[in-house]
Amino acid sequence: MVETPTDAVHSILIKIQESIAAFRTEVGQFRLDNRTEHERMEALIRKQRRDCAGMLVMMRAAASDFDERVTEVEERIEVEERIAALEARKT
Secondary structure (H helix, E strand, O other): OOHHHHHHHHHHHHHHHHHHHHHHHHHHHHHHHHHHHHHHHHHHHHHHHHHHHHHHHHHHHHHHHHHHHHHHHHHHHHHHHHHHHHHHHHO
8 A cells, every 4th residue: 555655656746747848848939939929020110110211201202392392383473473563563
């Protein structure tokens, strides 16, 4: 009777060791997968930052071009108004 509990304790300890080893393997694989996913997300974030910076440059250029065109139109209107005023003075 005494040998049966001793044998059971030994087998239980072996199973605990095996489960700890399996857990360590799973944690190691999880860390590897997590690191890979983290690097993928970092690369995606860098790409999105570059895309946003490019869009910002394009938006600034478009706004500048629009502002330049509006200024030209305003200047033409002012010139036309001056010409109209001068023509009105002549008559």
